[in-house]
Amino acid sequence: MKNLKISQIQFEAKPTPLENCDQLENFYKKALKFKPDLICTPECSNIITSDKKHLFKFANYQNDCPILKMSKEFANENNVYINIGSLLLKKKNQKRLVNRSFIIDNKGKIQSFYDKIHMFDVNINKNESHRESNSFKPGKKIKITKFKNTKFGLSICYDLRFPYLYRELAKKGAEVILSPAAFTVPTGKDHWEILTRARAIENNVFLIATNMCGTHHKNRKTYGHSVLVSPWGKLLNKSFNKSALLNTKINLNEVKEARKKIPSLKHG
Numbered sequence: 001m002k003n004l005k006i007s008q009i010q011f012e013a014k015p016t017p018l019e020n021c022d023q024l025e026n027f028y029k030k031a032l033k034f035k036p037d038l039i040c041t042p043e044c045s046n047i048i049t050s051d052k053k054h055l056f057k058f059a060n061y062q063n064d065c066p067i068l069k070m071s072k073e074f075a076n077e078n079n080v081y082i083n084i085g086s087l088l089l090k091k092k093n094q095k096r097l098v099n100r101s102f103i104i105d106n107k108g109k110i111q112s113f114y115d116k117i118h119m120f121d122v123n124i125n126k127n128e129s130h131r132e133s134n135s136f137k138p139g140k141k142i143k144i145t146k147f148k149n150t151k152f153g154l155s156i157c158y159d160l161r162f163p164y165l166y167r168e169l170a171k172k173g174a175e176v177i178l179s180p181a182a183f184t185v186p187t188g189k190d191h192w193e194i195l196t197r198a199r200a201i202e203n204n205v206f207l208i209a210t211n212m213c214g215t216h217h218k219n220r221k222t223y224g225h226s227v228l229v230s231p232w233g234k235l236l237n238k239s240f241n242k243s244a245l246l247n248t249k250i251n252l253n254e255v256k257e258a259r260k261k262i263p264s265l266k267h268g
Contacts, residue, residue, distance in 0.1 A: 002252040004148060004176075007031035007039045010226040011243045012214030016058050017046040021066040027245060028074050028082075034247040036080060037148050042212040042226075043086040043099070043157045043182040049217035052135060059097055061090045068102065076108025081147055085180025085210055086116065086156050088136075096137040101154050101180060103145050111147065114154035115139025118162055124186050132158075144172050150252060153205070157181035160195045160209075163202060170203035170265055175255045177205050182212040188223025193235075200229035204258035204265065206250050213241055231258035 009027040013020050031039050046067050049055050075082045084102040099116040117139045119132040143154040153169030183192050200207040213224025224241040228248045237248040
């Protein structure tokens with residue numbers, strides 16, 4: 001039996017990276033009681049706002065991001081892997097930011113990172129529209145990384161709506177797919193749980209979907225309701241719309257069992 005212990009941190013991000021660094025460090029410490037193999041955080045773990053000026057003023061470069069620095073030290077000191085769901089970061093000689101997810105290994109080194117491929121350019125209703133491509137440069141590379149003898153696929157938020165990306169990750173051997181998010185409230189209510197379960201079922205994978213929650217800078221709102229879904233589409237754990245720490249033990253044999261029952265990955 002191959003078990004992994006997963007801690008998911010759902011939190012309400014404050015206006016600046018330093019404030020969010022403090023929040024996350026407190027959550028990391030709480031998670032230690034569970035002795036997790038992997039701690040996961042949401043998309044936009046450093047900053048979330050609907051104000052572009054504020055975003056560009058407070059977003060860090062990768063080498064001076066307080067959350068990245070703290071997370072690397074914590075991972076090393078406590079022998080734990082961390083998926084920082086995403087950080088919104090400046091890049092030298094580039095006008096747009098990157099939306100980047102990190103896997104930090106248990107020695108405090110960046111093992112892998114993934115830049116969000118699909119930009120959230122949408123008109124949800126009269127009051128809410130988003131144009132991520134104005135502020136962010138999309139990534140181009142699909143990413144899989146292996147640790148704890150398990151293959152993990154990386155994705156971020158809006159990627160959830162593009163089944164072929166998840167198919168590609170599963171075909172490349174992903175047994176677990178990480179889907180950190182900062183889902184909006186209207187789309188979250190109608191689509192979040194259905195999409196997370198569908199991606200898990202289609203690809204017979206564990207889907208770890210860790211979401212931001214609450215009301216943020218300039219009244220930006222996120223949905224919360226983080227979930228961990230089994231390869232058979234069962235909700236193994238879920239939270240609601242408040243800050244929460246979800247602790248879940250998963251058995252990776254369930255991936256093989258689901259793929260034996262329904263070998264759809266071999267069929268197309």
